[in-house]
Amino acid sequence: MGTNLIGNYHLSKSNLIKGETHLVIGTRHKPAINKPKHYLLARLSPTNHKYISSLYPTDGAGNLLNFTFDYGGGTYQLSMDKATETAKIDPLEGLPPVAGSTPKNQVPLNNNRELVTIFVTSEGLQSDAGGMDNLKNGGL
Numbered sequence: 001m002g003t004n005l006i007g008n009y010h011l012s013k014s015n016l017i018k019g020e021t022h023l024v025i026g027t028r029h030k031p032a033i034n035k036p037k038h039y040l041l042a043r044l045s046p047t048n049h050k051y052i053s054s055l056y057p058t059d060g061a062g063n064l065l066n067f068t069f070d071y072g073g074g075t076y077q078l079s080m081d082k083a084t085e086t087a088k089i090d091p092l093e094g095l096p097p098v099a100g101s102t103p104k105n106q107v108p109l110n111n112n113r114e115l116v117t118i119f120v121t122s123e124g125l126q127s128d129a130g131g132m133d134n135l136k137n138g139g140l
Contacts, residue, residue, distance in 0.1 A: 009087040
């Protein structure tokens, strides 16, 4: 899905609508530490949805709800105001992915939440940016 999620949305229950973009907030019945209660879906058709990301709650009170999420290598903030039925998605520049949402082929390189991508080649395990040396030297 190459949709640009950034912008202002109309909020109707668990639906966020911006032109042709229709997002849905789902609820997990059994949330876990790395799988929070809410997640974001793109509605492709009435019977077809595509998972976008888990929604990680941040500050917010009353009618205001705020979440962060990862999508396409970036971190975003979803702000919703139930009283005005509006929502907004903004990019959060310069932030690493949200804790607990690391892609399966990425591992933390150090305590600064820097990530290294690990992949298997015919020569064995490889990584981006020479991260394997850091891993071998106790970077995890």
